[in-house]
Amino acid sequence: MPIAPEYLHLVYPDLAPFEAFLYGRNSADPKKKARSVADQLDEGRALCAEHGWPVKRVFKDPGISASRYARKGRDDFEEMLAEIEAGECRILVAWEASRYYRDLEIYVRLRNACYAAGVLLCYNGMVYDLSKRADRKATAQDAIQAEDEAEGIRDRNVRTQKQNASKGRPHGPVLTGYKRVYDPETGELINQVPYEPQVETVGWWFELAEAGTPSNGIARDTKERKLKVAAELAAAGMEPGEVTKELIDRALLTRYGNDWRGKAITQVLKNKAYIGRKVHEGKDIGKASWDQLIPGEEFVERFYNVQAILEGRELGSAHDTSVKHLLSRIPWCGEHGEHEPVVRWKYDVNGHHTYSCSERGDVSVNAIRLEAFVEEAVLTWLGSDKAVAAFQRGNRPAEAKRAQLQLAGMEQQLREARALSTQFGPDGQPRMSALTLADLESSLRPQIEKLRERIEQASVPPLLRGLVGNRDADTVWSRLDMHAQRMVLRKVVTIRLYRAPAQGSKVLSGRVKLSFYGEPGFKPEGPRSRA
Structure with a gap:
């Protein structure tokens, strides 16, 4: 049977002093209704002080589930088990059983470690000796109850998630760039709204991504901005802990206080929630209850431009050679009437880089000369008054x-x-x-x-800002990666290739027809054949 703490020294006089480990854990708790880890540990310290148990070490796993559905490991819990097995304490103290485990397998691991090392287990204000059959039975029943509570919590969460999905309401961790709004009386979630200090950072990420900056590059730029802001805040007299909170508040650090990684930024950039869409189990199920991150059609267009760039990179990483060459599958072969097959990059019989008709191969042009010809013509047009007028008429x-x-x-x-x-x-x-x-x-x-x-x-579409009407458009162009350059080409020009007037002719002016945006012959971008 469990022992009250005040009698422990009488029952086990040879084990004193009872060197204690303290353990605290809670799951993510946006409503702030549950006992915090700090509160749990304070209560544990008070118990130890009252009974003269010296606290040897403190272990804590804030914001981490103890159920079998947990997505993150409990690093401190694992370290604590190792220390128990090494015989580094006499008693382990926590607020209640569910702080240790909501999974029977975890309970068995902890029970075996304590049993082998002769460590007492304390929770709910009582002490258990796991070498005794009755105490093992009592703690096992508590473990079963804790696991059953976890299953009930999960079932409720699944139901809530489905209900929220059907209503387009938010569920799960709050999106970077947003904050949650709760009912002040009940604590129930009402909605989420854009959070201005973070909107600036996330909106900046989308701008960088649209300009062709890869996610790892965005992570590096974010770190540089973080260091600059941190230095400014420190110079203004802010304490280090407050500086970290401010950087998290501005999304220059993750919510856990870590630097952003490229993979995490990619996940942000792909998330349709930022344009006010609700995604459930990987499917877009309709309009969300919250507003898009930044109002207006411009941000929506930017979002989809970024998706095209990211998709292009993923295709490239899957060995799709089309995204390695500036013009592949962008020009059309003009020798087929209304049916215009695309032109793709290939090696010719002599090993030269060429662009060739994908259907018959009846048109073939040297790749280097064609790319130079098109780039020069497009940049000249972009920097001209004609381009400005065309977009003012068309949009x-x-x-x-x-x-x-x-x-x-x-x-x-x-x-x-x-x-x-x-x-x-x-x-x-x-x-x-x-x-x-x-x-x-x-x-x-x-x-x-x-x-x-x-x-x-x-x-002017967001992707073309800084290009249209800019006499130095070539400088902006050179900073774009190939995926962004290909998107620009599709938005501003339709390229048609024709046969050479004579075999061996290297003159392109009569063979390449460029129809710019707003001109006859321009085709709005659309799906391209992968032939």
Whole structure:
């Protein structure tokens, strides 16, 4: 039978002093209803102090399940078992049985370790000697009850997860970039909302990914930003612990205080929850109850651009040679009428790199010369006024239309004012003075520039920002990786290849037809044959 702690020294006088190990554990508890690990350990210390048991070591596993469904191992628990087996303590103290185990197999391991080393087990304010049959039976019954509670908790969680999925509500760990909102009375989850300090970081990741930065590169950039921010906070007098909390709060560290790794960032970038979609068991089941991370269609387009880039990299890692060559399966063969097979990269019979018709091989062009020809033409077009005008014509959402009308009105106002400044009344004075005109221009100019920026942002797809209308587009282009460059090409140009006018001809100008966005012959990007 279990022993009350105050009688332990009478029952086992030869074991004193009772050197104690303390153990604390809890599962993730967003509602903050359960006993924290710190509270559990404080209660254990008070018990040991009351009965004169010296605390030799403290072990804790916060936020980790003890059931058989646990996804993470309990490192401190495993180390504690090893120390018990080595005979490093006389008594093991925890708040209740479920802190040790919610899995019978774990209970058996702990029981065997304590039995072999002669270590007493203390929980719920009672002490058990596992060398005694009655105590083994009592602790086994507690273990069965703890495991059954875990099964009940899991069943409820599964039901809740299905209910939340059907309603599009959040479930599981909170998304980086969001915070949970709970009912102040009941503690029940209401929803999750974008959390501005983290939105900045996660939104920045999507921008970097769309520009072609690989996930490992994003992780390195995040670490550099973390170090810079940490130095600024420390210089401002913030304590190290507070600095870490602030970095976690800004998502510059993971919720566990670790640096981000590329694999974890990739998982963030792939998660449709960031565009307000609910995914359950790997399937998109509809609109979620929460808002997308950043409002507007631009972020949704950026998200899908990033998916295409990530998918391209995955195809590349699976030995798909198409993503290793800039133009493979982007041009069309123009020798087949309306049926236009794609052109792909290959070696010719002489071992030269070429782009060739995938269907008949009746068109073949030297790969290096074609890539150089297309790049030069595309970058020239991107940096031109033609490109700016094409996207302004082709992409005219309501916001751009409103801004365009405002811009036209302001520019007309300036023209009329300038005209008035050159006209004179009967008294010989200008209808508008130079000073008044100057004041009007200084007032309208900043507004006009902002409107032009709004029109460009609303007109130009996010991937093409910094390219369209930029005379130095080649500098921006050189910083994009190949996957991003291929996406740009598909968005701005349709390439058609034709036979050479004569065998051996190396002139490309008549063989390569480029139809840019907004021009006749341009094909919006779509699925490409993998032939």
